Amino acid sequence: MISLTHFMVVSAVLFCIGLYMIVSKHNAIQILIGIELMLNAAILNLVAFGKYDRSSNGGQMFVLFAIVLAAATTAVALAIILNVYRRYKTIDPGTIDNLKD
Amino acid sequence: MTLVQVLFYLMSFIALGSALFVAATKNLVRSIFMFFITLFALAGLYVLVLADFVAITQVVIYVGGILVLILFAFMLSGKETLNIIAEQRKPFISLSKVPAILLACLFLIVLINVIFKADVDHLGWIKNSIALKNGIAPDAAMTENIGINLMTRYLLPFEAISILLIVALVGAAHLSRKESGA
Numbered sequence: 086m087i088s089l090t091h092f093m094v095v096s097a098v099l100f101c102i103g104l105y106m107i108v109s110k111h112n113a114i115q116i117l118i119g120i121e122l123m124l125n126a127a128i129l130n131l132v133a134f135g136k137y138d139r140s141s142n143g144g145q146m147f148v149l150f151a152i153v154l155a156a157a158t159t160a161v162a163l164a165i166i167l168n169v170y171r172r173y174k175t176i177d178p179g180t181i182d183n184l185k186d
Numbered sequence: 187m188t189l190v191q192v193l194f195y196l197m198s199f200i201a202l203g204s205a206l207f208v209a210a211t212k213n214l215v216r217s218i219f220m221f222f223i224t225l226f227a228l229a230g231l232y233v234l235v236l237a238d239f240v241a242i243t244q245v246v247i248y249v250g251g252i253l254v255l256i257l258f259a260f261m262l263s264g265k266e267t268l269n270i271i272a273e274q275r276k277p278f279i280s281l282s283k284v285p286a287i288l289l290a291c292l293f294l295i296v297l298i299n300v301i302f303k304a305d306v307d308h309l310g311w312i313k314n315s316i317a318l319k320n321g322i323a324p325d326a327a328m329t330e331n332i333g334i335n336l337m338t339r340y341l342l343p344f345e346a347i348s349i350l351l352i353v354a355l356v357g358a359a360h361l362s363r364k365e366s367g368a
Contacts, residue, residue, distance in 0.1 A: 087194045089306045092235065095198045097297040101290040102205045109286035112214060114260055118221055121252065122205060125228055128244075132237045137315040139322045142335045148240050149332075150347050152247050157354035159252045163259040164361035170262075 092133035100126035113166045113176040117159065124155050194234055201227035218256055225249055236322045239329045 099122055106119030128148050135144015170176050173183075204223040211217050225248045232241040306312070315321055322328060336344055 087191060087234065089312070090301060091194065091198075092231070093301045093306060094298060095202065095231070097294060097301060098202055099205055100297065101294040102202075102209050104293060105286050105290035106209050108289055109283050114214060114256060115217060117256065118208060118217065121221070121248075122208075122224070125225070125248075128240075129228065129231060132232050132240055133235050134312075135237060136235050137312050137321045139320050139326070139328075139331070141339055142328070142332055145237050145240050145328070145332060146335060146340050146343075148237070149243060149336075150343060152240075152243055153347050153351055156247055156251055157351050159255055160358040161354055161361070163255050164358040166259055167262055167362050 089133055092129060096126040096129040096133075099123075099129070111177045111179060113169070113178055116178065117162055117166070121155065121159070124151065127151065190234065194231070197227050197230040197234065200224075201231065214260060218253065218260065221256075222249060222253060225253070236324060236326070236328070239332055 103119045103122030103126065106122065107116050110116050110119065128151055131144045131148045131151070133144075135142065135148065138144055166176055169181060173181055175181070201224050204220045204227065208217045208220045208224060211220070225244065229241040229244045232238075232244060
C-alpha cells in the first residue's frame with residue numbers, strides 16, 4: 086500500500102500552489118480557485134488519515150463537513166465578487182480601495 | 187510497482203500538473219477548466235485511500251456545484267475587463283511574481299521538513315489502529331457506516347452545518363440581488 090507520507094507530500098505541494106495563486110493573482114476568481122486548492126489539500130490529508138479509523142469514520146465525516154463549508158464559502162464569495170464588479174467594473178483586489186462613503 | 191502504486195503516481199501527477207497549469211496560465215477560462223481536471227484527479231486519489239463516498243461527494247459538489255458557480259460568476263462579470271487584466275501582464279515571469287514564488291517554495295520546504303520529521307507512518311494511534319484491525323479494508327462498504335455515524339455520533343456537527351449552510355445561502359442570495367433601496 087501507499088504510505089501516508091506520500092499523500093502528505095502531494096497535499097503539501099497542492100497547498101503551496103494554492104498559496105502562490107492567492108499571493109500573486111490579480112483576479113478575484115483566480116484567488117478563489119487558489120483557496121479551493123488549499124482546501125482540497127487539507128481534505129486530502131483528512132481522508133488519508135481517516136483510513137485508519139473504521140469504526141467512527143472521523144476523517145471522512147469531517148471531510149464531508151469541510152466540503153459543505155467550501156460550497157457555502159464559494160457561494161458567498163461569488164456574490165461579493167459580483168457586487169464588487171457591479172460597483173467598480175473590475176475584480177482586481179489590488180485596485181479596490183474605497184470604503185462606502 | 188503494484189497497480190495501486192501506478193495509479194497513485196498517475197493521479198498525483200495529473201493533479202499536481204493541472205494545478206500548476208491553473209496557477210501558471212494567464213487565461214482565466216483555461217484555468218477554470220483545468221481546475222476541473224485537478225478536482226477529478228483528487229477524487230481518484232480519494233478512491234485510492236478507500237474513501238469512495240467522499241470521492242463521489244467531491245465530484246457532485248465540487249465539479250457539479252462550485253465550478254458551475256465559478257463559471258457563472260466569470261460569465262456575469264464582463265469579459266472585456268478580464269482581458270485587460272490579462273493583457274497588462276504579457277511579459278512571462280514578471281518581476282512581481284518572484285516574491286510569491288519565493289514564499290510558496292520556502293513554505294513548501296518547511297512543510298516537507300515537518301512531514302518527514304513527524305514520521306506520520308509510525309504515529310502511536312496509527313500503529314494501534316493497525317494492531318486492532320481498525321483500518322478500512324479494501325473490500326469494505328463504508329457508506330452504510332458513514333450514514334449511521336452521521337445520525338448518531340456526529341449529529342450535532344451535522345445540524346450545525348445545515349444551519350450554517352442555509353444562513354450562507356440566504357446571505358448569498360441577499361448579497362447578489364439587484365440593489366433597489368440600499
